[in-house]
Amino acid sequence: DSGVTQTPKHLITATGQRVTLRCSPRSGDLSVYWYQQSLDQGLQFLIQYYNGEERAKGNILERFSAQQFPDLHSELNLSSLELGDSALYFCASSTGQEDQPQHFGDGTRLSIL
Amino acid sequence: GQQVMQIPQYQHVQEGEDFTTYCNSSTTLSNIQWYKQRPGGHPVFLIQLVKSGEVKKQKRLTFQFGEAKKNSSLHITATQTTDVGTYFCAGLSGNTPLVFGKGTRLSVIA
Numbered sequence: 001d002s003g004v005t006q007t008p009k010h011l012i013t014a015t016g017q018r019v020t021l022r023c024s025p026r027s028g029d030l031s032v033y034w035y036q037q038s039l040d041q042g043l044q045f046l047i048q049y050y051n052g053e054e055r056a057k058g059n060i061l062e063r064f065s066a067q068q069f070p071d072l073h074s075e076l077n078l079s080s081l082e083l084g085d086s087a088l089y090f091c092a093s094s095t096g097q098e099d100q101p102q103h104f105g106d107g108t109r110l111s112i113l
Numbered sequence: 114g115q116q117v118m119q120i121p122q123y124q125h126v127q128e129g130e131d132f133t134t135y136c137n138s139s140t141t142l143s144n145i146q147w148y149k150q151r152p153g154g155h156p157v158f159l160i161q162l163v164k165s166g167e168v169k170k171q172k173r174l175t176f177q178f179g180e181a182k183k184n185s186s187l188h189i190t191a192t193q194t195t196d197v198g199t200y201f202c203a204g205l206s207g208n209t210p211l212v213f214g215k216g217t218r219l220s221v222i223a
Contacts, residue, residue, distance in 0.1 A: 002155070002157075033210065035213075041215065042201065042213050042215035042216050043156065043216075045210060045211075045212070045213070048210050055210075056209060056210045058210070090155060090156070092156075098205055098208065098209075098210060098211070099143065099144050099161070099163075099205055101146060101158035101161065102146075102156075102158065102211065103158070104155040104156045104157070105155060106154075106155050107155055
């Protein structure tokens with residue numbers, strides 16, 4: 001158990017819809033990272049938050065947004081969903097120092113019909 | 114931007130054979146981390162290398178960091194079915210977050 005909790009585990013929705021993925025980091029971790037993993041693809045970094053503030057941005061689409069709340073949990077919002085957004089979305093947390101390991105949650109599998 | 118390439122993309126081995134995956138960065142790294150993702154699971158941190166030329170071992174796994182700190186390798190001796198999964202390297206350069214390679218998917222045939 002990594003200590004990182006992601007909900008829901010599975011999400012099935014239709015094109016054009018909007019969904020919210022939730023992540024609770026490990027106790028004591030201040031940084032939260034979001035990744036997208038498509039079939040046979042590596043981990044595409046989307047965005048990082050540290051102690052409530054956006055710290056780094058990766059290949060995140062404008063249709064996607066995220067935030068980290070005062071209690072350090074984070075949400076990833078995906079809107080105007082397209083078939084190509086079907087993927088496994090991972091959240092990871094770390095202490096905040098970039099040279100520290102990241103601890104991944106079990107992921108949310110998003111299926112767009 | 115920084116890129117991390119991993120080869121091979123896939124590797125099928127007979128149980129008992131050795132396996133190696135290679136990781137190359139377009140920039141000099143301050144450290145490199147390795148993760149393993151079992152089928153249906155999430156990436157799990159294995160190890161971190163920081164020093165030029167560093168070699169670390171975990172049982173049958175040997176990790177190396179190149180002298181120029183731009184490449185790394187993971188070698189597994191005498192693979193077992195429990196080694197099945199995708200192995201990712203992830204490089205850290207400057208203040209940017211870790212950059213993950215696309216991973217090497219290892220299949221072990223019993």
